[in-house]
Amino acid sequence: MSLLSPLFLFALVGIALPVWLHRLQTNATEREKFSSIMFMEQSKQRIHIQRKLKYLLLMALRILFLVLLVLAFTKPVFFVTPEAAATEDTTHHVIVLDSSFSMREGDSFDQAVRIAQGLADDMGADDIASLYTASGTVETISALTADPAIIRGSLNNLEPDNGRLDIGAMVTALNSLITSSQANFIIHFISDYQQSGQAIRFADMVPDLINGRPVSLSIHQVKTEDVPNWSVVSVEITALDTVRVGLKNNTASEQSAEKTVTLAINDVTQQSLTQTFAAPADGINYLTFENVVFEEGDNRLDVSASPNDSLPEDDTRHTVFDNSPPVPVILLSADPESLAVTYITTALETAPRGYQVELKNINDFDPRILQRYPWIVIEDIGAINDSLAQNLQAYVDGGGSILAAVGELSLGQTSIPVGGQTIGGGLTFNRNTSYKVQRVNTSHPVLNGTVGWNNLAISRVLPIEADDNSNILINLTGNIPFLLERNIGLGRFLLLNTNLNNTWSDLPVKPVFVSFIAEAARHLSNEELLVKEQTVNSFLPLGQNGGNSGQVYNPSGERLLSLADTTQAQNIQLTETGYYRIVTLGRDVLVAVNPDARESDLSLMSTQALQNWETMVSGSAGNLELIDGVAVSSVEEEPVAIEIWRVLLILLALIVLTESLLGNRYLRFNTGNA
């Protein structure tokens, strides 16, 4: 038995109350002093002892009542194991069905179910069995049982899913699931034995010693030969009207096939191309659709190849193409004619995502429009006045982000507005001075895909002193921060310690500036969190909109999050193929989910590999020192938690009734009515 809330046990000190009360009661009423007992005789009925026993019974009932009451509050649960007899010859059949995506091929899964049913039928009288499915995770379908009918019944409703099986991960999961059992083990693994499912390290596929019991592996293959399989492995939008589709031959030999490839956008078939593909082993053939017309916003691209082969589920691939117009972004500048504006605008407009720069003069900027923009750029942070600084502070606090540079107007400042970093002294401008980049934090998303920082020629910087809240992303010689970030409230503030006029440094005219601006834009607008094409069983981060995760609909259109989770869930697992829809305030995003491409490769593990595996598993068990040669033990697995508070409530009611009757009798006795 376990207690879910053991802290309530402290209430047991309340038992002292009935004990104390009974002690008072018995001492106060039962003894009476008398001058002499020399003429008295002991009562033959010994009523006193009877009453004392009755008092003790009453006290015991009251103590029992308190104990049970406290116990009920501690939420006791019993872990009951399914009854399964274990004798000297007990064998534990661990039946594991591969339910990964590849088992959808032909009748593979039906065959696997039939094999499992046969195993259940062949169970000996003393044998026990448990049933699991293995895909992205291992799930218990039937806990330990000695009844083959339970195993057979559990097999009826099984279906393959879309996950990928890694045999190493499966064995690790099995280790933890069946460690509590103490019988002799036979692991029956019923699978198509894809080569892609084999663990990188062969040793990972060997189960740990299970309680010192013999373990053996029984291999049940649903097919023995490689099956040819074509799959759509890639859909690329190479231009705004061109889509390139990749078809892969998933067999180990060169093969040709005539396929008709159909492109449907938003459920409307646009084009169909029929072509004979002669692909080398594991090779990809490409097909290009031209003059494709996309709708504005997210487009659902379904590319399917026909005729279908024996695994039709991977003949269709889902892709999302974001054909949204360039995202507007504000560029605040005190001098709209400056070179800095030109450099920033050019970099933003040439970024892969495409941004539409809205240039605003910092002196007549209306901060009320800030809320329409997820992030903004400030050419010279020193140009903003106190009022605007307060508005920007509130904007960042609420989840907005700022990319800012310093400039001539920052020279007179003692600290960076909004960011709050202190500007020290000691650095003077000298034409001959140059600073070198000393350290670049390439793990940061902004700098992850950028190169060329070391080639910058930097002649002038501000003596910014970074505080503990600022994260220095690029450091110059002399420990001067060149790029730093600070999280303020729900937003971010990214500061470049140079002007962008090409006078303090040549950063604006270097190639790294374009990639930096693109990555900074992705980072500050949170777009990096959302990868619009995912694999089954991957996790989708949901914090795209200032911490508000929004509602998520699966491909079937069902809501996946409860109302509470819509603001709290950080990520969600994508278990189905198709399009997931994430609806947040002001945004409606589609994410395409496809099976893992490795599941389409139906090449089998070699016979030699299977033999080696079987030998290694048996070998690991053969080295065991067997206790008495056989297993003799009770077994327990997958204990079921049974809450017993209802039983305690019934007991409490009975105790209250009994206590009332006894207490009433005692009361009548005391008043002389007995």
Added chain:
Amino acid sequence: MQIGQNDNRNSPTRLLDPSVLSSLSNLELVAKAVVEGFVMGLHRSPKYGFSQEFVEYRPYTEGDDPRHIDWNVYSRTDKTFIKLFKGETNSHLMLLLDTSASMGFGRTHSKLQYGKYLAASLAYLASRQHDAIGAMIFNSEVVQYRPPTSKSGTLQGVIHTLDNAEAIEGTALHKPFTRFREHVKKRGLVAVISDFYCDPEALMENVRPLALHGQDVIMFHLMDPEELNPNIKESTLYEDMESGESIEVSPVFMKEDYPQKIKAHIAAIEKTAQGMNADHILLKTNEPLDRALHSYLTFREKRA
């Protein structure tokens, strides 16, 4: 007339009721109230020696109160004589008060309290009759002993001794009676006040030597009404006040058997007293003291 049954609150005999006496804190005051009330009730009967009728002179002996010397005779004869009136004797009264723990029992007032009233009243009465007074407080040991004397202040000393007595420990008659025999050689009256929870045979063995020695013994046997007729409705665990032992008794036993046993014990004590030519007076602690004083005076008259 039963004095104790007089309900007249103005009657002087009202003060003989122990429930009234218990409201008086001063034992001497109790004794005085009891005796004066008692004497008034006697209508100055000369029988009991309270008249002022001269009887004879007798020579002064050591121990007599010098105040009683007739100085007129002395001036004429140059010898000291004491003037005796009718009812006066030249006797000793020795009060033996049992202070064992069982004497502490009592529903309204304890037997010891009643015994103190009785002893103090007897002492006061004896003092009025110019008897020498002594006292011995005992339980299992002799707690305090005052030899009999008629000196000035004796009454106050005896009452003070009685007043300080407390009910503790058990009862053992052997030691106090042996010591009494050792110290008191002169013939006199001995009033033993006790609940006599003892073996009658042992009592006889201890008291008989006194009788043989010429002492006149009167035994005031004090019992609480609850002891004579206990009334319980349920089985009760009784604890002996002296030994501390416990016993559980049923209501049936206490109603039917116990009164028989206690009556038999009292009868045995009385028989023992008769065997020693002693008087045995059974006193319930809720009855007035006049019967006890009557008994004492009658006893004294007989032995004078």
